[in-house]
Amino acid sequence: MGFVQRRKNDKPAIIRFHRCSQEKHPEQYYGRLLKLYLPHRSDHELKTPSLPTYQAFYGAGCVQLPGTDCLEYVQHIVKRNREKYEKNSEEIESAVEEYEQNRGVTDEWCNLAPESDLVRLPLVEQEREQDNENEQEDVPDYSRQADASTEVRAIREPPAIDPTLLRQMFQNLNKKQACIFYAVRDWCIKRVCALNPEQFFFYINGGAGTGKSHLIKCIYSEASKILSKVPRYADDVDISKPTVLLTAFTGTAAFNISGTTLHSLLKLPRSLKPPIQGLGNQLDEVRSELLNAEIIVIDEVSMVSRHLFAYVDARLKQIKGTRRPFGGMSVIAVGDFYQLPPVRQSKPLCVHDPSEIDLWREHFQMITLTEIMRQKDDVVFAEMLNRIRVKGKLDVLCEADRNLLSQAITEPAHCPTDALHIFATNKEVDAHNSATLGLLHTHIIDIHADDYRKDPRTGRMALQDRPFKGGKNELQTH
Numbered sequence: 001m002g003f004v005q006r007r008k009n010d011k012p013a014i015i016r017f018h019r020c021s022q023e024k025h026p027e028q029y030y031g032r033l034l035k036l037y038l039p040h041r042s043d044h045e046l047k048t049p050s051l052p053t054y055q056a057f058y059g060a061g062c063v064q065l066p067g068t069d070c071l072e073y074v075q076h077i078v079k080r081n082r083e084k085y086e087k088n089s090e091e092i093e094s095a096v097e098e099y100e101q102n103r104g105v106t107d108e109w110c111n112l113a114p115e116s117d118l119v120r121l122p123l124v125e126q127e128r129e130q131d132n133e134n135e136q137e138d139v140p141d142y143s144r145q146a147d148a149s150t151e152v153r154a155i156r157e158p159p160a161i162d163p164t165l166l167r168q169m170f171q172n173l174n175k176k177q178a179c180i181f182y183a184v185r186d187w188c189i190k191r192v193c194a195l196n197p198e199q200f201f202f203y204i205n206g207g208a209g210t211g212k213s214h215l216i217k218c219i220y221s222e223a224s225k226i227l228s229k230v231p232r233y234a235d236d237v238d239i240s241k242p243t244v245l246l247t248a249f250t251g252t253a254a255f256n257i258s259g260t261t262l263h264s265l266l267k268l269p270r271s272l273k274p275p276i277q278g279l280g281n282q283l284d285e286v287r288s289e290l291l292n293a294e295i296i297v298i299d300e301v302s303m304v305s306r307h308l309f310a311y312v313d314a315r316l317k318q319i320k321g322t323r324r325p326f327g328g329m330s331v332i333a334v335g336d337f338y339q340l341p342p343v344r345q346s347k348p349l350c351v352h353d354p355s356e357i358d359l360w361r362e363h364f365q366m367i368t369l370t371e372i373m374r375q376k377d378d379v380v381f382a383e384m385l386n387r388i389r390v391k392g393k394l395d396v397l398c399e400a401d402r403n404l405l406s407q408a409i410t411e412p413a414h415c416p417t418d419a420l421h422i423f424a425t426n427k428e429v430d431a432h433n434s435a436t437l438g439l440l441h442t443h444i445i446d447i448h449a450d451d452y453r454k455d456p457r458t459g460r461m462a463l464q465d466r467p468f469k470g471g472k473n474e475l476q477t478h
C-alpha cells in the first residue's frame with residue numbers, strides 16, 4: 001500500500017445518500033438499492049436483456065457472488081447487506097422527513113460545508129428534474145439556458161456613459177436621490193481606504209417616473225469607478241471583473257438596466273424549493289467571476305419571492321465563503337411592491353411570515369423617492385399612474401383619470417396590427433401570431449419533427465409516435 005494508510009473508524013456514522021420514494025419512483029428506488037448493496041463492477045451488471053429494468057432485476061435476478069459456487073437471488077443479497085449496513089434507517093428517514101417538514105426556508109448545509117455540497121448535488125439535481133412544481137415556468141422571459149447549466153455567461157456590463165453627461169446626471173439628482181447616491185459613494189471611498197465600512201442594505205422604493213433607474217445608473221457608474229481601486233492583494237486578481245453587479249428577476253428588467261438575471265448570474269436552479277443546493281463543481285468558476293464584486297443591485301424586487309431571496313443569500317455566502325448575510329456584499333434592492341408580485345403563489349418579500357427567517361425585515365432600510373422626474377409630456381401620465389398605484393379596490397377613479405385612460409381605448413378593428421398586443425391567454429396569443437404571420441407570408445410550410453424520448457427504465461432513446469407538444473421547458477427532457 002506504500003504510504004497510503006488504511007483509515008480505520010469504528011465509530012458509528014451517518015452516511016448521506018439519495019433517498020427516493022418506492023411508490024413514486026420505483027426504478028430509482030431499486031436502482032439505488034442495487035447500487036448500494038449488490039456487489040458489482042459496473043452499472044451494466046445491474047440489468048440484463050431479459051430483465052431490462054432495475055426493478056425487474058431486483059425482483060427476479062440471480063447472481064453468483066465471488067467465492068461462492070451457486071446462484072443467489074439478488075433481493076436476498078440486497079436484504080442481507082441492507083440489514084448489515086443500514087442500521088436505524090427507518091428512524092433516520094422519519095427524522096429527515098420531520099426535519100424537512102418543520103424547518104425554515106434556509107438550508108444551512110451549503111453554508112456549513114460548501115465544498116462538501118459537491119457530493120450531494122447530482123443527487124439533488126436528479127430529484128429536482130422530476131419535480132414538476134416549477135416556480136419559474138410561468139415567467140415568459142425566464143431563460144432556462146442560464147439555470148444551473150454548464151455554461152458560464154459573461155456578466156453583462158452597461159455601456160460607459162460619457163463623463164460630461166455623467167457629471168450632469170450627478171449634479172441634477174434631486175435631494176433624495178442625492179442622499180442615497182452620496183451614502184453609497186462614501187461607503188465605496190471608505191472601502192477603498194480599507195476602513196472596513198459595515199455592509200449596507202438599501203431598498204429604493206417609489207412610484208412610476210420617480211427616477212429609480214436613473215439613480216441606479218448614477219450609482220453604478222460612480223461605485224464601479226471607485227471600487228476598481230480597492231487594493232487587491234492576490235497577484236492573479238483580474239481587475240476587469242465587476243465590482244458592482246446589476247441584476248433583476250426577469251430577463252426584460254435585467255436588459256433594461258444592462259444587467260443579468262439573478263438565475264443566470266448565480267446559476268440558480270429552476271426549482272427553488274428547499275433544500276437549497278450549492279454550486280457544486282461550478283463554484284470555482286462563479287467565485288472567480290464574482291471575486292471583486294462588492295455591491296449587488298437587484299431591480300424589480302417586488303417579483304423576487306422569499307425563496308429566491310433566501311437562495312441569493314445562500315449562494316452569495318457560498319461564493320464569498322462567509323456566513324455574513326449575502327456573503328458580506330452590500331445590497332441595493334430597487335422596485336415597487338405595488339407592481340408585479342412573484343410568479344405563482346410565491347410569497348413576496350414584503351409579506352412577513354413569522355415562521356421563516358426574514359432577511360428583508362431584518363436588514364433592509366427603505367428609502368422612498370417621491371418626486372416625479374419624467375419630462376413634462378409624461379408628467380400627467382406618471383401622476384395618474386401613481387394615483388392608480390395606491391388606489392384601493394373600492395376607491396372611485398377620478399374623472400380626469402378616467403378621461404385620460406378612455407382616450408387610449410379603441411375598437412379592436414381600429415387597432416394597428418403592428419402595435420404591441422397583450423392578451424390574457426396563450427390561446428389568444430397563438431391566434432394573433434398566426435393571423436399576423438399569415439398577413440406577412442402566404443406560403444407557410446409545416447415541418448414535423450421526429451421526437452425521441454429517453455425511456456427512464458432502459459435508458460435508451462425511443463422514437464415517439466407523434467411529435468411532442470408542450471411548453472419549451474418540457475422539451476428539455478426530449
Ligand SMILES: Nc1ncnc2c1ncn2[C@@H]1O[C@H](COP(=O)(O)OP(=O)(O)OP(=O)(O)O)[C@@H](O)[C@H]1O
Nearest residue numbers: 172173174207208209210211212213214215373374
Ligand atoms: N435627477 C434627474 N434629473 C433629470 N432627469 C431625471 C432625473 N431622475 C430621473 N430622470 C428622468 O426621469 C425619467 C424617469 O426616470 P426613471 O426611468 O429612472 O424612473 P423609474 O422610477 O425607474 O420609473 P419606472 O418605475 O416607471 O420605471 C427618465 O427619463 C429619467 O432620465
